[in-house]
Amino acid sequence: MLELDRVTLSYGEKEVLRDFSLSLPLEGITALRGPSGCGKTTLLRCIAGLVRPQGGQITGVSPRETAFLFQENRLFPWRTVGQHIADVLPRERRGEVSRWLALAELEGEEKAYPSALSGGMGRRLALARCLALGGALYLLDEPFSGVDPERAERIMGRIRTLNTPVLL
Secondary structure (H helix, E strand, C coil), X not given: CEEEEEEEEEECCEEEEEEEEEEECCXXXXXXXXXXXXXXXXXXXXXXXXXXXCEEEEECCCHHHEEEECCCCCCCCCCCHHHHHHCCCCHHHHHHHHHHHHHCCCCCCCCCCHHHCCHHHHHHXXXXXXXXXXXXXEEECCCCCCCCHHHHHHHHHHHHCCCCCEEC
C-alpha cells in the first residue's frame, strides 16, 4: 500500500498540498484526476522523491523503486529512438529494445532521431523509455499527451499486461 499521510508542500506563498492524505494499492492502474494546477504533478514528484514535502510522510515504496515519466519528453536530440531505450536497459536486457518500441507502436523508428518524430511519437518514446527502465511503481505524468485516443487505449492495454502498479 502506498500511503501519503498529511503531506504538505508550498512553493513560497503558494500552498499546493495541505495535510493531504491518501492510501493507494500497489497494484493495477490508478489515475489522479483534477483541474489543471491542483497539485497532481507535485504529488507525483513527491512520491518519486524529486520534491520533498515540508510536512507529512510518504511510505510504501522507495523513490529508488519508481520509474517517472515527466510531462516533458526529455529526449536527447543526439540519441536515436533505439538508443533512448537501450540507454536505460542493463547490458543483459539490451535485446528488449524492440519489445518496448512495439509496446509504444514505434516499430521501424529505431534509427530515427527525436527531431524526425511527431509530438505524439516523441511522447510514446518517452513513455517506452520509462517503462523499459522498470521499477516497483510507474509514475506517469500525462503519459498520452499528444497521442490519439485509439492508440492510447491500445498502449494502455499493453501497460496493463506488465503487472506493475501504475499511478498516472
